[in-house]
Amino acid sequence: MQQAKDDATTRRIGEVLTGPVADLGMDLEALDLAPAGSRxxxxVAVDKDGGITMDDVAEATREISRVLDETxxxxxxxxxxEVTSRGVDRPLELPRHWRRNADRLVAVTPVEGEPxxxxxxxxxxxxxxLDVDGTTRDVAYADVRRAVVQVEFNRKDTHTGEDR
Structure with a gap:
């Protein structure tokens, strides 16, 4: 029964925080409420176009803390x-996730067919x-079971030839 109460609390927290986070120009990406001893x-994960900086995380932390204290x-x-960025390990689930990861390599598991x-x-x-081995491939989000950004090390910039 505790899980149902925590789910309702998490939904309510999301409803309370979405507007204030949006007012900062950010999106509320994820919430997780978990027991930690007696506490x-x-x-809270946030993101925005162009990515977030440490200053953005600090600003979001102050605002979220203020809102939680006032409600x-x-x-x-x-x-x-704990306020964090969305992180590259989270699946791409919304159109904005795909947009924000333009030019990134992504592993796609379709609903039907081979990954x-x-x-x-x-x-x-x-x-x-997507550019898949030099071939253009259109992928409808509805046809994707899971998509995750792949971390690339020492990728060359296509314009300068320098490591990114």
Whole structure:
């Protein structure tokens, strides 16, 4: 029964924080509320176009903390707040995730067919275009079971030839 209460609390926290985070020009990407001894740990992931900086995380932390202090959404029980970026290990689930990762390599597991890896060349509201081994491939988001950005080390910049 505790899980149902935590799910409802997490939904309510999301409703309370979405507007203030959006006012900072960021998106609320994920919330996780977990027990941590006698306290609870609230992890909040934020992101924005162009990525977030440490200053953005600090600003979001101050605003989220202010909002939580001014509302009763966390109840009386003590908690620890942790604000982070979305992280590259999270799956691409929304059109903005694909857009924000343009020019990145992504591993795609389609609903039907074999998994493949390609570089995002464009992303719209319903589909993305990927370069898969020199071939252009349009991928409808509805046809993707899972997509994850691949971390690349020592990738050459196509314009300068320098390591990125």
């Amino acid at each position: 609870r740990l609230l992890r 009763d959404v966390m109840g009386e029980r003590a908690y620890t707040l 493949f890896t390609g570089r995002i060349t464009a992303a719209g509201e319903d589909a993305a275009t």
